[in-house]
Amino acid sequence: MSKTSQPELRRSVTPWGSFSWGYSDVGADIFVGLGLVLGAAAGASNVAFLFAGIVYVCIGLAYTELAATYPVAGGGQYFVLRGLGDIFGFIAGWAVLLDFTIDIALFAWSCVDYLSELLPVLNNAPHPWAHFIVVLGLMIGLCTLNFIGVRESTAFNGFVSGLDIISETAILTLGFLFAFSPHLLVHTMQTSWPTPFEFMKGISLAIVSFVGLESISQAAEETQRPASIIPRTSTALILTILIFALSYANLALGMHTWHPIPLDAHGHPQMLWQWLGNTDNNGKAVALIAKQVPYWGAIAAFYVPVLGAILLLISSNSGVFGSSRIAYAMSKGGLLPSIFERVHPRFRTPTVSLLVFTSVSILELIFAALPSLDPNMAALYARLFNGESGIDFLGDLYAFGAATSYSFVFIALIALRLTDPLSPRKFKIPLNIPVNFRGERAEFPVIAVLGFIGIVAILVFTMITHPIGRIAGPSWIVLGLILYFIYRKRKGLPLLHSHKRDWRNEQLEILRRAGELELMDEYAANLKASDERRAKAAV
Amino acid sequence: MIYHNDAVTITVAGVVIAAVIMVAIVATLWWMLHPPASFVQKLAREAETELERMVGSVVVVFSQEIESNHMMALAAKLASGEKSELLAIYVIEVPYTLPPDAAMPVEERAALDALGAAETIATNTDVSVRTDIIKARSTKQAVLDLAKREKANLIVLGSFREGKYSGAPLGRTIEEIAADAKCDVLIGVEGKHGTLLYEEPGSPASP
Numbered sequence: 238m239s240k241t242s243q244p245e246l247r248r249s250v251t252p253w254g255s256f257s258w259g260y261s262d263v264g265a266d267i268f269v270g271l272g273l274v275l276g277a278a279a280g281a282s283n284v285a286f287l288f289a290g291i292v293y294v295c296i297g298l299a300y301t302e303l304a305a306t307y308p309v310a311g312g313g314q315y316f317v318l319r320g321l322g323d324i325f326g327f328i329a330g331w332a333v334l335l336d337f338t339i340d341i342a343l344f345a346w347s348c349v350d351y352l353s354e355l356l357p358v359l360n361n362a363p364h365p366w367a368h369f370i371v372v373l374g375l376m377i378g379l380c381t382l383n384f385i386g387v388r389e390s391t392a393f394n395g396f397v398s399g400l401d402i403i404s405e406t407a408i409l410t411l412g413f414l415f416a417f418s419p420h421l422l423v424h425t426m427q428t429s430w431p432t433p434f435e436f437m438k439g440i441s442l443a444i445v446s447f448v449g450l451e452s453i454s455q456a457a458e459e460t461q462r463p464a465s466i467i468p469r470t471s472t473a474l475i476l477t478i479l480i481f482a483l484s485y486a487n488l489a490l491g492m493h494t495w496h497p498i499p500l501d502a503h504g505h506p507q508m509l510w511q512w513l514g515n516t517d518n519n520g521k522a523v524a525l526i527a528k529q530v531p532y533w534g535a536i537a538a539f540y541v542p543v544l545g546a547i548l549l550l551i552s553s554n555s556g557v558f559g560s561s562r563i564a565y566a567m568s569k570g571g572l573l574p575s576i577f578e579r580v581h582p583r584f585r586t587p588t589v590s591l592l593v594f595t596s597v598s599i600l601e602l603i604f605a606a607l608p609s610l611d612p613n614m615a616a617l618y619a620r621l622f623n624g625e626s627g628i629d630f631l632g633d634l635y636a637f638g639a640a641t642s643y644s645f646v647f648i649a650l651i652a653l654r655l656t657d658p659l660s661p662r663k664f665k666i667p668l669n670i671p672v673n674f675r676g677e678r679a680e681f682p683v684i685a686v687l688g689f690i691g692i693v694a695i696l697v698f699t700m701i702t703h704p705i706g707r708i709a710g711p712s713w714i715v716l717g718l719i720l721y722f723i724y725r726k727r728k729g730l731p732l733l734h735s736h737k738r739d740w741r742n743e744q745l746e747i748l749r750r751a752g753e754l755e756l757m758d759e760y761a762a763n764l765k766a767s768d769e770r771r772a773k774a775a776v
Numbered sequence: 777m778i779y780h781n782d783a784v785t786i787t788v789a790g791v792v793i794a795a796v797i798m799v800a801i802v803a804t805l806w807w808m809l810h811p812p813a814s815f816v817q818k819l820a821r822e823a824e825t826e827l828e829r830m831v832g833s834v835v836v837v838f839s840q841e842i843e844s845n846h847m848m849a850l851a852a853k854l855a856s857g858e859k860s861e862l863l864a865i866y867v868i869e870v871p872y873t874l875p876p877d878a879a880m881p882v883e884e885r886a887a888l889d890a891l892g893a894a895e896t897i898a899t900n901t902d903v904s905v906r907t908d909i910i911k912a913r914s915t916k917q918a919v920l921d922l923a924k925r926e927k928a929n930l931i932v933l934g935s936f937r938e939g940k941y942s943g944a945p946l947g948r949t950i951e952e953i954a955a956d957a958k959c960d961v962l963i964g965v966e967g968k969h970g971t972l973l974y975e976e977p978g979s980p981a982s983p
Contacts, residue, residue: 253809256805406797406801410798412794413797414794415790416785417787417793418790419787419789419790462817465814469808472808473805473807473808477801477805480800480801484793484797487793495783531783531784755814755815
C-alpha cells in the first residue's frame, strides 16, 4: 500500500499576492510613522526619512537575497538561526516577537485614531477611556478571530493594497501638483531644523515606517517560484514604500494648505508639520495631510480615514497572526518550550501562542495608555520617562525590536555568504568582494556591512533618545534569554551552542518544496563538485 | 512658480515631482507583475499554444463502429475554452453491393440520434456545432477527405462499439485514421470498469 506524503503549504501566492502580503504590513507604517517623525525631526523629517530609507533599502536587499535563497516560512528568525546558530536565532526571533506584539497594539491604537477623524467620540485627548476600550476591543476581537482560524484572505489584502496605492499616489501626485512650493520646503528646513537629539529621535522613529518587509519572507514557502518572484516583489515594495515616505515628508514640509491650520494650544499660529506632529494628531497624519490637498481633499477627508483604518487593522492582525506563527516555528525549532506548539484540536490554531502574545500586547497597551487614563500616572511618566507615553512609547519599542532583529539579519547574511556559498542565489546584493573561505570561493557583501552600521546607528539613536525604549527593549531581550536558558537546560540542549542539523539535505528539500527545481539541480551539482574538490585535495 | 492663488500653487518642481511619483509607481508595479518565465512555465506555455493550434478546427467522428459521445463532450469543452470550430459527422459505410446513395433507414436513424446528442452536448456547453451525415464506401477515407477539405486541426474519435472488434485493439478504422491522418488525432477509450478516479462497485479493481 502506498503511503501518502505529508500535506505541504500550497504555492498559491502570486506576485501581486506576495507584494500585497508585504504591503498590507509595511504600507500601514507610514500612517503611523509620518506624524511621529514630523513631531520629532521637524524641518529635517525628510532627511530623517532619507537616512532611515537608505538603511531600509539595505535591509530590503538583505531580506530579498535571503528569502530568495532560503524560501521557507520563518523569515529573519530562520536566516539568523541558520547563519549564526540557535542562541542568536532565538534573540532575533524574540526581537521580532516584540515587534509583532507592539504591532498589534500600535496599529490598533492608530486605527482608532484614524477612525476618530470621522467619529470624534473616539479621540484620545478628550475621550481617553473610549479610545482605550475600543483599541482593547479590537485587539481581543482580532485574537478571537485568529483563535477560531479566521484570517483576512489574500484577495482582500490585495484589494485593500491596490486601493491604498491608488489613493496614496493620487494624494501625493495632486498634492505636489497643486500645493507644493519648493521655496516653502527650503524655508521650513532652514527655520525648523531640529537639534541633534531631536534629529536622532526622528531617525529612530523613521525606521518605524519601514518595518514589515518580513511578511514577504514569512510567505515565501507559499509563493509561486519564490526565488524569481520574491526579488521582484521585495524590490517593488521597497521602492513603493520609499517613494511614499520621502514624498509625504517633503510634501508635509513644503505644502500650501487648502484649509487654514488651527492655532496651537497656546493660541499661536503653527505650520502644517507642527500640526501633524503634535500629540493629538500624530496618529492620523496621513488623513490630515490628504484633507489639505486642493479639491481632492474634499473626497479624501471621507475615505482616507476609513482606508487607513482598514489597512492599520490588517497590519494589527498580521501582528496577531505573525507572533503566533513565529512562536510556533521557534518552538518547533527547539528555541521555545513546546507549549507554544500546542494546536487547538478543533480550530487547528496555535492557541497558547496566540493567547500569550496577545496578552503581552495588551500589557503594552495598558502601559502606553495609563498616563492618558490617569493624571497621577501622567505625572509619574513625566518624571521618569520624560513625559513619553501612548503612541510614542509603542513607536519606541517598535523601532527597538526592528533595529535589533535587522542587525542580526545583516550579520547572518554575511555569515551565510561565507559558510554557505554553494546555495544558488538567484538574487545577490550588488557590490561584493570575492574571498576564499574554508576552501570555497565566496563573496563578501559590502552593502550588508554598510546596512549593519546604519541599523546599529539607529539602534543607538533609539537607546539614546527613548527613555522607555532603552529600558523596556533590553529588558525584553534579557527576559527572553532567561526563559531560553531555563528551557534549554531542562531539555538537556546546549546552552550557548547549536544542536546539529543537516543543512545540506534541508536546503535540497526547501528548494524541492518551493518548486525551484533548476536551483535544486544547481545546488546538488555545486555540492558534488565541492565534495570532489575536497576529496582531491585530501589525496 | 507657474500659478498661485489662495486655493492652489502650481510650480515646475511640483509638476515634475508629481509626474515622477506617478511614473515611478506605475513602472515599479508593472515591472513586478511581469517576471520572466521559468523553464517549466515555458514548457506549459508551449503546450497551451500547441493546444490552441490543435483545436482551431475540430472534427468529431461517429459511425456504426465508432462511439464518440463522451469524446464529443470533451471536444465541446475544449472548443468552448479555445473558441474553435466544431464539426460532428456521422459516417455511414455503404456496402459495395449497394449504390453509393442507397437508402439505409436504420443507419440514418442511428446517425440522427448520434448527431442530435452531439448538438445537445454542444448547446449545453454553449458552443456551436455543425453536423453532417456522410455516406461513403470507407469510413477512414471519408474522414480523411473531410479533414483535408475542412482544414481540420484535430480529429476526435471515440472507441469502437462493443461487438465490432475487428482484430485491432482500438478498432481497425480508428487505427487506420490515426495512422494516415495529416493532423492530430485524439482517441478516447472508455474504461471497462469506470475511470481511474472512480471505480464502480463490484468491479475487479474495487476493494
